[in-house]
Amino acid sequence: MRVIVTGAAGFIGSNLVKGLNARGITEVIAVDNLTRGDKFHNLVDLQICDYIDKTVFFEQFASGHYGKVEAVFHQGACSDTMEHDGRYMLDNNYRSSRILLDAGQKQGVRLLYASSAATYGASKVFRESPEFERPLNVYGYSKMLFDQVVRRVLPHATTQIAGFRYFNVYGPREQHKGRMASVAFHHFNQYREHGQVKLFGEYQGYGPGMQERDFVWIDDVVAVNLWFFDHPGKSGIFNLGSGRAQPFNDVAQTVVNTLRQQAGQPALSLAELVDCGEIAYIPFPDALVGKYQCHTQADLSHLRAAGCTHHFATVEEGTAQYMRALLAAA
Numbered sequence: 001m002r003v004i005v006t007g008a009a010g011f012i013g014s015n016l017v018k019g020l021n022a023r024g025i026t027e028v029i030a031v032d033n034l035t036r037g038d039k040f041h042n043l044v045d046l047q048i049c050d051y052i053d054k055t056v057f058f059e060q061f062a063s064g065h066y067g068k069v070e071a072v073f074h075q076g077a078c079s080d081t082m083e084h085d086g087r088y089m090l091d092n093n094y095r096s097s098r099i100l101l102d103a104g105q106k107q108g109v110r111l112l113y114a115s116s117a118a119t120y121g122a123s124k125v126f127r128e129s130p131e132f133e134r135p136l137n138v139y140g141y142s143k144m145l146f147d148q149v150v151r152r153v154l155p156h157a158t159t160q161i162a163g164f165r166y167f168n169v170y171g172p173r174e175q176h177k178g179r180m181a182s183v184a185f186h187h188f189n190q191y192r193e194h195g196q197v198k199l200f201g202e203y204q205g206y207g208p209g210m211q212e213r214d215f216v217w218i219d220d221v222v223a224v225n226l227w228f229f230d231h232p233g234k235s236g237i238f239n240l241g242s243g244r245a246q247p248f249n250d251v252a253q254t255v256v257n258t259l260r261q262q263a264g265q266p267a268l269s270l271a272e273l274v275d276c277g278e279i280a281y282i283p284f285p286d287a288l289v290g291k292y293q294c295h296t297q298a299d300l301s302h303l304r305a306a307g308c309t310h311h312f313a314t315v316e317e318g319t320a321q322y323m324r325a326l327l328a329a330a
Contacts, residue, residue, distance in 0.1 A: 006031040007076030011174040014042035019222040031057045042173045062103040071110035086138045093142035110160040117167045119144040127299040128237050162228045167241030171218025187255040197252045201281040208281040209249035211294045214241035217318030241298025242312035250315045258323040
């Protein structure tokens with residue numbers, strides 16, 4: 001069985017390749033852009049049958065160059081929410097996805113692709129329906145635009161199309177993402193370097209560190225992708241989050257306490273960690289006023305209705321596991 005993973009050297013893509021390998025699937029064509037060469041580290045321990053640069057891949061795929069392909073896991077995209085070049089964003093995120101969709105439908109290749117919770121933007125309802133889609137940046141718009149095309153194609157699709165609106169994903173193999181890496185990754189580095197992690201203070205009625213996100217562990221993201229891979233009759237656009245909102249305080253407390261325990265120190269309450277200065281709050285930055293979501297929480301009704309009953313890790317479960325993995329790799 002041959003599959004293609006775009007963005008294969010990236011965070012979610014490389015974890016998907018790992019998940020496929022764990023099933024014995026090694027006929028994996030990896031597609032990426034290694035202009036940033038350090039991303040190769042995410043591929044070193046994985047089994048792939050070929051590597052293709054993204055600059056030539058899409059045209060070759062459209063021509064049928066890769067022969068019989070079962071499915072494309074399309075994870076490749078510009079995920080920088082602060083990127084303001086709309087032409088670049090739409091070419092990279094929308095146009096490339098259209099090529100895969102159109103060619104895949106002609107060739108009978110299934111498409112499982114990364115959408116984003118950024119499509120919801122300013123909405124306070126996180127349900128996969130157009131009336132709740134209010135992207136705040138061109139990244140979110142690029143993802144929404146492709147989802148709109150998918151909705152038009154789905155009624156007469158010839159093969160599976162499944163899009164996943166990722167919420168705040170965290171876990172191993174994200175080290176190359178810089179400022180776009182998860183808060184758990186940044187907290188790990190802050191605490192190791194300074195003995196302290198920093199969170200935003202009070203904003204829009206949320207107390208210090210109480211702004212909340214739907215944080216989803218990378219292993220859960222892979223598991224849901226592979227569940228759909230196992231169920232080719234299931235198509236649609238689906239939220240992929242844990243279904244729960246947890247405050248940034250939960251992440252910080254779990255990071256610090258896991259690292260404390262690994263160093264032979266006792267775990268402390270949030271108040272104790274604040275009192276001893278290991279968790280600190282900084283004023284909410286002016287640059288983010290009016291551009292910041294204080295709450296996200298995936299509505300999983302559609303995912304559950306499709307038959308996916310996967311259990312998602314809590315922040316405490318996933319973050320503790322992540323910290324141990326980062327320490328082992330340090």
